[in-house]
Amino acid sequence: MAAQISDKFAGNGLATVVTDTKSEGILRPTTSNDTGRYDRTGFAVPLHMKISSGMFIGTRLPEPAYLPPNWSAHVHPEGQIYFSRRGSPSVVTEAYLYRPETLDKVTHWIKKIEDIAAGKNFPISENLELFIKIEGEGCAYYFVDHNSRAQSWMEDIDTDALGLPPVVSVSQLSQHPSFPLPLSRSNYTPDLCLEELYWGHVEFFPMHTSLPTNALDSLLCVLTHAICDQMTSRVSTFPYTKQECEAFVSLLKNSRDHLEDGNIVSTVARIWSLICRNRYLTQYGQEYSRLSRDQAVLYDPTTKHxxxxxxxxxxxxxxxxxxxxxxxxxxxxxxxxxxxxxxxxxxxxxxxxxxxxxxxxxxxxxxxxxxxxxxxxxxxxxxxxxxxxxxxxxxxxxxxxxxxxxxxxxxxxxxxxxxxxxxxxxxxxxxxxxxxxxxxxxxxxxxxxxxxxxxxxxGAKFAVWISVIALFGVLVFQWTTSPRFNHSLTRLTAKFSRSADVFTSMV
CATH class of the missing domain: 1.20.120 (Four Helix Bundle (Hemerythrin (Met), subunit A))
Known part of the structure; x- marks a missing residue:
């Protein structure tokens, strides 16, 4: 809550899925929750540099090193550099491609993944984006589909192996989209968990893409309803307070004309990711959805003692x-x-x-x-x-x-x-x-x-009387301050009022 809600499903160790790679390493599926983005360690060593005459006049500082065609470098609003490649599929990675040995590994694994996809008839399109993470000699990967707003993999794999939470029914894997999809995919219904992973991906790699206007409009509608819900209910299931939702709405309205800016893309994606997580936790769209935060909807086998x-x-x-x-x-x-x-x-x-x-x-x-x-x-x-x-x-x-x-x-x-x-x-x-x-x-x-x-x-008699009086006072206090007393008093008052009205009418 504020009211940010939270869980334990992200960042779990994922099962290794071995492909037919040779001794160069293992290819395994991963998710945007397990990229290790915030787990890296390393230290920079500042050095003095010589500034050549006129180096910064009329030109920009050249790139640190050469990048292959169609590759470009981007800097996340938080400061993390990443690289993207235009193509079918497009590719993103946080591997530092300015190191030749890293670039060679990335190029090798992209070719390997494309060959495996072709061998398995895995559909590749311009709407598909590949993420790869170099792990020593191995590689972790996932695909995101910008049309369906979900992540996918080339293998059949259980959700628990990916660190994804369990679901209560098959229908929870087919939630309605949060906002209209393109006409060609209008009947697609993405999984809330996979949609959350999609928005996590967009949040981490926002600088080379843009958002459709309906993504923002639908988010504003969700937050507007949340404001009303927080104002009219003390047990709202939305994870943010009324004041926080109003701040979000104000921030997003000012962002409408900047949906191609990576800072705005990352902001919208983060909010959508949190909303998807909350919807999963509240059983959004299920037969027994959580309508108030004090309502339990999951079976608890524990015996009450x-x-x-x-x-x-x-x-x-x-x-x-x-x-x-x-x-x-x-x-x-x-x-x-x-x-x-x-x-x-x-x-x-x-x-x-x-x-x-x-x-x-x-x-x-x-x-x-x-x-x-x-x-x-x-x-x-x-x-x-x-x-x-x-x-x-x-x-x-x-x-x-x-x-x-x-x-x-x-x-x-x-x-x-x-x-x-x-x-x-x-x-x-x-x-x-x-x-x-x-x-x-x-x-x-x-x-x-x-x-x-x-x-x-x-004397003992005097002490007993004092004890009785004190005990009587405690009992009277307990009775008069209990809900039962107030209920009885209300009934007695109502009965007396009816009797008084009958007597008055008779007179």
Whole structure:
């Protein structure tokens, strides 16, 4: 969310698919999620250079080295250089072609892939683009079709081998396109996962291509609906807030006249990629799609241990129930919305800081009780509970304070790490509730100690009456602040009003 949503399907190790290559290496399929773009390591060595007289006057600095015909170099808005070749198919690569040995490898593998495609009758057209990644003596590749907006490969390969997520039905592999396709392919329905990969490719290689106007128009319509959804629903499944969607709309409207600029192409492609990922996670277009972010649509075989929940609820005075509900609502079907995460963390930090303040002032009050109480054991017990609450509050604040600003992927990783396969978040919720629960137990022991002091000073009968009055006050408070009381009061008021109306009509 903001509200960027996130997942664990990208960047997985892909299965190696061996072709009939010789000792020069292995050709394997890959995806735009596994190009290793952000994993490279290397260091530049700055040197002093001699500037010749008039070098920069009336001409541009020559290219660092020769490129073959139809090849050109481009620089991504983030600064990464890549190379593209015009042709059928067109080719893109991030291999540094200014090195002759790298250029030789790229040329060799392009020829190899074209030969394999011809042998398999794999359709090659001008709308097809080939990506290759040199891996030592081997090569990874994929094709993208700019008409169908999907990635494809020359082999039959399982989605799990490509690191793609599972689908719930065959129909999820045939979603309707996000915007109209060219007339010749108007009946094509690309997979959401493959469409996401396509937009990831366009985002990484935007400088040599352009976008159709309907790609932008449809994206504006999607964001406009998202703004309305965020304004009228507190459980919208869109991964961005109303303010963020409005910022996107403003940014995209200003980009309408620059759809051939690589900066705009990369921007539009990134937003489309995120929307495709969110649509996959919400089962977009499926029989059981997710219509609100707190709605679970995936089968969960875990058995609920209600006895554990009941014990934790009693021990924490039902405080753990509140945290358990928050965690369960936050991590429905292992999805995380970043705004909901921030809200939960902020609320927990406020609760723990408040609990630490209560424990601190209760300990100050305990200092006076120690001098008066005839039961040192009760005083020590209540003080120990307050100290435990104070220390645990400080530890939880120290642990959670840095988690306020983490990204959605880190939030998901954290929730995955603390969720039990058997008990889910039950014990985590109990730990979160302990600062407040320990305070309540400390107050209860402190009250017992006070009653004991009254009994020693004024007799057991007086202490019993005080205890009964206090217990009655607690019960009245619990009843009057419960939803059941408000419902009963509403029914009683309505019944009294009807009786009054009948009496008035009779008079």
């Amino acid at each position: 209600r006895w554990v929940s009941a014990i934790a609820s009693r021990l924490s005075f039902k405080t753990s129930d509140r945290y358990l509900a928050k965690l369960d609502d936050l991590f429905v079907d292992h999805m995380v919305y970043i705004e909901e995460w921030k809200t939960m963390v902020t609320g927990c930090l406020q609760d723990w800081r408040r609990a630490s303040q209560i424990a601190f002032f209760a300990l100050i009050l305990q200092a006076f009780v120690f001098a008066l109480t005839p039961s040192i054991s009760l005083a020590v017990t209540s003080a120990s509970l307050f100290v435990a609450s104070l220390l645990l509050s400080m530890l939880l604040v120290h642990r959670f304070d840095p988690l306020q600003g983490i990204c959605v992927t880190d939030a998901m990783d954290y929730l995955e790490s603390i969720q039990s396969p058997t008990f889910k978040f039950q014990f985590v919720a109990l730990v979160y509730s302990l600062p407040q629960a320990l305070n309540l137990w400390g107050i209860l022991v402190f009250f017992v100690n006070c009653v004991y002091m009254l009994a020693m000073q004024f």
